[in-house]
Each structure stands twice: as C-alpha cells, then as structure tokens.
Amino acid sequence: MKELSVSNLLGIKYLTTEDLHLIFETADQFKEVINRPIKKVPSLRDITIANLFFENSTRTRLSFELAEKRLSADVINFSASSSSVTKGETLVDTVNNILAMKVDMVVMRHPNPGAGVFLSKHIGASIINAGDGAHEHPTQALLDVYSIREKYGDVNGKKIVIIGDIMHSRVALSNIFALKKLGAKVKVCGPNSLIPKHIESLGVEVEHNLTAALEWCEIANMLRVQHERMEHSYFPSTREYVQQYGVNKALLDTLSKPITIMHPGPINRGVEITSDVADSEHSIILNQVENGVAIRMAVMYLLASKIKQYEN
Amino acid sequence: MSQKLLLSAKEINIILQRLACQLVENHKDFKNSALIGIQPRGSFLAQRLYHILDKDYGLNTLKVGKLDITFYRDDFRRGDKMLNANETEIDFIVENKNVVLIDDVLFTGRSIRSALTALQSFGRPSKIELLTLIDRRFSRHLPIQPDYNGRKVDAINDEHVKVCWKENDGEDAIYLMNN
Numbered sequence: 001m002k003e004l005s006v007s008n009l010l011g012i013k014y015l016t017t018e019d020l021h022l023i024f025e026t027a028d029q030f031k032e033v034i035n036r037p038i039k040k041v042p043s044l045r046d047i048t049i050a051n052l053f054f055e056n057s058t059r060t061r062l063s064f065e066l067a068e069k070r071l072s073a074d075v076i077n078f079s080a081s082s083s084s085v086t087k088g089e090t091l092v093d094t095v096n097n098i099l100a101m102k103v104d105m106v107v108m109r110h111p112n113p114g115a116g117v118f119l120s121k122h123i124g125a126s127i128i129n130a131g132d133g134a135h136e137h138p139t140q141a142l143l144d145v146y147s148i149r150e151k152y153g154d155v156n157g158k159k160i161v162i163i164g165d166i167m168h169s170r171v172a173l174s175n176i177f178a179l180k181k182l183g184a185k186v187k188v189c190g191p192n193s194l195i196p197k198h199i200e201s202l203g204v205e206v207e208h209n210l211t212a213a214l215e216w217c218e219i220a221n222m223l224r225v226q227h228e229r230m231e232h233s234y235f236p237s238t239r240e241y242v243q244q245y246g247v248n249k250a251l252l253d254t255l256s257k258p259i260t261i262m263h264p265g266p267i268n269r270g271v272e273i274t275s276d277v278a279d280s281e282h283s284i285i286l287n288q289v290e291n292g293v294a295i296r297m298a299v300m301y302l303l304a305s306k307i308k309q310y311e312n
Numbered sequence: 313m314s315q316k317l318l319l320s321a322k323e324i325n326i327i328l329q330r331l332a333c334q335l336v337e338n339h340k341d342f343k344n345s346a347l348i349g350i351q352p353r354g355s356f357l358a359q360r361l362y363h364i365l366d367k368d369y370g371l372n373t374l375k376v377g378k379l380d381i382t383f384y385r386d387d388f389r390r391g392d393k394m395l396n397a398n399e400t401e402i403d404f405i406v407e408n409k410n411v412v413l414i415d416d417v418l419f420t421g422r423s424i425r426s427a428l429t430a431l432q433s434f435g436r437p438s439k440i441e442l443l444t445l446i447d448r449r450f451s452r453h454l455p456i457q458p459d460y461n462g463r464k465v466d467a468i469n470d471e472h473v474k475v476c477w478k479e480n481d482g483e484d485a486i487y488l489m490n491n
Contacts, residue, residue, distance in 0.1 A: 001394035022396075029380060029397035038433040041383035071383075301383070305394055 007306045008127040009299055010116045011136035012177035020181060024146055026298035027291070034070060034293055044073040047304050050103045052095065053130070054080040054110045059265050059289065060130050060140070064107050067296035071304075076103070091115065092122045099125055104307055105300065108132075126303045134168045134229060140264050141174030143295040145182065147288045148219055151260060156183035161213045163189045164223035164245060164272050167196050168230065171264045172223060176202050189213040190245060193234040194225075210245055215255055221262040222247060222272045238271060248274040258282050265289070314490045318446075318473065319463060321484035327462040331443060332364040334460050335412065336371075344438075345410040346375040350427050351382075351398040354415035356477040357445055361414070377402035379413075384426040407435035412460075416475040418444040421456035446473050446486065 002022050006014055033041055049068050053061055061077075068075045078098065095106065105126045108116055113135035120127050131137040149155050160179055166172045166188045179186050186204040188195060195206055207213040214220060225241065235241045252259070261273065261283040269275050278285060319327070339345040342365070349358030355378045365371040382397040413427055424442060431437065445462040451469070465473060467488060474487045 001396050003394040026397055029382070029400065032400050033383065033433075036433045037435055040433070042429070043383045043388055046389075305389055308389055 003306065004302050007303065008116070008120050008129075009138050009303065010120060010127065010129050012138045012141050012174045012181070013136065015138075015178075015181070017181050020142070020145070020178065023142055023295065023298050023302065024149060026302060027142075027146055027294045030070075030297040030301070031291065031294040034290075034297070040070050040072060042072045043301055044068070044071040044304050047071075047104045047307070048074040048076070048102060049105045049107060049300070050076050050078060050098050051130075052078045052098070052106060052108045052110075054091075054108070054115075055131065056081075057109055057130070059292075060109065060137075063289070063292040064128075064130060064139075064296055067293050067300060068107075070293070071297055071300060073105075073300070073304075076101075091119065095119060095123055099123060105304065126307055128299060128303065131170055133170065134173075134226075135170050136174045136177075137170040137264075138174050139292070139296055139299060140171050141178040142299070143288055143292040144171075144175055144221060144262060144264065145178045146295055147262065147284050147291050148184075148260075150287070150291065151284060152218075155179065158184045158219060159187075159217045160184055160219045160221060161187045161189050161207070161217040162221045162223065163210065163213065163247070165194045165225045165234075166190050166199065166223070167194045167234070168226040169223050171221075175221060176204055180204075187213055187216065191235050191241070210247070211251065211254070214247070214251070214259060217259055219260045219262060220247065221264075223264065224266065224268055224272060242271055246270075246272060246274070247277055249276045249280070252277060252282075260284055262288060315474070315487040316490075317485060318465065318488050319486040321478075324445075324462075324484050324486065327445065328360055328364060329368075331445075331460055331462060332361055332368065335361065335365065335443070336369055338441075339410065339412075342371050342374045344408070345412065346377060346404060346406070347412050347414055348377040348379050348402065348431070350413060350415040350423060351378050351380040351400070353417075353475060354413075356480060357416050357443075357475075358414040359479075360477075361443075375404045375409075377404065379427060379430055381423060381426040381430050384430045386422060386426065402434055405435065406431065406437050408438045410439045410441070411437040412441045412443050414443045416444065417446045417448065417473050418442075418456070418458055418461075419448045419451050419473075421452045421454035424456045425454050445475060448473060 004019050005016050107128045107130050109130040110132050113133035115132045116129035162172050180203050187207045189207045263285045347358045349355035362376045378401045380398040380400040382395050441459040443460040444458045447461045447464045470491045472489050474489050476485045478484050
C-alpha cells in the first residue's frame, strides 16, 4: 500500500514524483465522490482542522473548507484581520493556542515565505501550506497539473508556458516544480522586470515574446499581476502591459493550433486575459476550481492517514 | 505459509451457476435490480455472474457497478496499513432499485457495513441483498449475513481465504492460507 513520503505539505519541492502520482490517483476517486448525490465521506470524522489565513483569500479558503467538510472533518476558521495577531501575538503562540484546543491539522496561508517550514519546526500537527508569500502554493500547483493530466491524459512531454508576473507568483514556482518533476517542458514569459534572475536554474526557458511563447506551447497558464506585492513599478503602465502580455482572442486566432488556457484566479479581466478568452471552450479555468476540491480532499486524506491516534 | 485448495475451478463454476440461478429466481428479468461488486475483489465475482446471466439467461441489459468503500472504512488511521482507494463506477440510478451487493469473502462483516453506508451516498435503494462466494462462519463482528452464499468455511483466526480469478491471478481457485 502506498503512502506519502512527507507528513506536511509545505511545498512541491519536498514531494517525490511518486507522491504526485499518489495524490492524483486519490483525487480521481474523490472527484467521483464529489459528483455523487451525497458528496460526503466519513473518513476524517475524528480529525479537527484549523484554517489559518493570515492573508486574504476567497477561492482557496472556500475550496479547503469545502474539502474538509466533504471529508467530515471538524473545521475552525481564523483570519488575521479579526484576531489577536493585530494585538502583537507571535505566529508560534497563535498556533500553539489553537493546537491546545486539540487540532490535528493546520491549513495556513501567510504573507511571509517559509512560514510553513518555520511552523513545522515548532509544532507537531500536520501542516498544509495554502500559500506562503511569493514562495509556494502547493495545492494550486497540484490542481493545475491535475487539470492538465485530466485533459491530456499525461503531463510528460507537454509544453506549458507560464505567462505574467513570475517574480511575485508562488503559483509559478510551485507549478514549475510540479511540472518539471513530471517531465513537462516549461517556459516562462513576461516582461524582463517580472522574471526572476537565474530562473533558468529550475530547468525552465525564458521567452519575452508572447506570440512566440503561445505558438510553442500546448497550454498557457496566465498569472495575475500582483500589484499588492509590488513595492515599486515594474512596468510603465497597465495599458502597456496589456499591449505586450495581454492574451486576447484575436491573438489566439493567429496561432496555428488552439491552445488550452488556464488561470489560477482571481482574473483581472481585460488585463492578463480578455473575457472572450477566459470564457472560451479552450479555457479550463472552472475545471481547475472543481478539481481544487478533489485535490485538497486527496491531500488531507493522505496526510491524515499518517496521523495515528489509535496505535495499540 | 502453507496453503490448502478449498475449491477448484470446476467447483467454483458449479457454485457460480447456482448463484446465478438463485439470483434469477428472485430478480426475474432484473428490470429493477442491479449488481454492485465491492472493490477490489468483489468486482471480479460480479463480472463473472454478469457473464453467466448474460449468456445463459439473455440478461444483457443487466446493470453492473463497482463500489469502492475505502473512504467509509472504520479502520482508517487505526493500523499501519495505508488504505488506498479504488475506482467506483455506478453509472445508473440506485434510488428505488433492488441492489445485490457482491463480495468474495464475508469475514467480520465490517466491509459490508462500510459498503451499506457508501451505497447510501448514491440514493435510497428499495432493497439491498448480499451475495458472497465464501462465508467464514463464526467470525462475524457485526450482525450481517449473506442472502446468497457459495460455500461456508470454518477457518481459525490466523488462517485466511484467498480467492483467485483467472483474469487477475491466472487461475480460478480458492485456497485456505495458513499464516
């Protein structure tokens, strides 16, 4: 019987290729479960999960909460804006106080890169990173890659281009790790100022010409420009960014073949992609959202099975 | 580990014929009935019965499904064994149907308990019956008994019954294994 090599999901970097396959195979079964008339299974009925969101989130938080409820876990929610964090409590103190209420698993989003890794050294509960600053967002990458696998059957050898704000994107980094582990070919595309230095060391190629990147790829993953993480201006104006890196239907029509469009959300319609592209038949954006619940159920199920409470 | 042959391919075939016969006796044309094999091992038995019912009784429209019970098991996180899920495939409506749950070996009854809960997620069947190939008597943890049964076996606790199918294990045979 197979199990994960890790007891926390801190980043895709720490997973093996076998882990990725096990998560996908388990998610296949959960995807079937969430399409039943009754979408709930009792597996995690004796597990309590705390969702700690030190940074804003809508989709990820709802997706995690839904996945937890469909697994019958007890769920408590926490958001930094309405908590004692604003009174000066440290991260370890906050989490230890929550764990004192007998919590088995922590889902955490935090603005600081490495917050999950730091926490894992101080607490015993299982941790799932739901995004740590501009570092990693493992469940998003898992659901992105799972959606590619679902559409194409396999990820190995597929050509994927990640377009936009690579510098500030945890989605980009986690996606690169996951895609490379599974043998995909990856390019990143965006203005020079938003491509991190030395990104080639991760095994990806850099392409600054959007049309050339789209012509090369089979799948384009569009990223949002993260204005909230920018301390200064990385391009002259949004209008200039859209002209060079915005994807619209007219541009896609000039390509020799149709390509699949992905987006982790939230979409800035009219900036990185136009509405007719986001809503087109080649867009799998809403499939990604559906798969997100199945992937998160799989991750929590597999991690929970490593929490042994009934050892003889 | 030693093993003793319990049933040969020929004996298994005779039992399968009889079970198919008993199913037809109760479910007639299967218009409102369905067979559901419990994954992974019960699905082979369900498929075998389907082939007999199709070939000998012309019931080619019979509905057959596979049900995985992994997420409903009561021993999750209670041992060293990881529980990996298998495929579920029920592409018909279960509501108001007569469902025959099918598994190869009935032992503690806990898998069947899980299967009953799992099946409720698909709707409310009007009736659920249980068909097993081997009933290990005197080992039940729950008040569950089969409606159709192949062979009763008395086995002590450190023995277990292994059912082999040609399509999966290369031969049709049932062994009593001594650990």
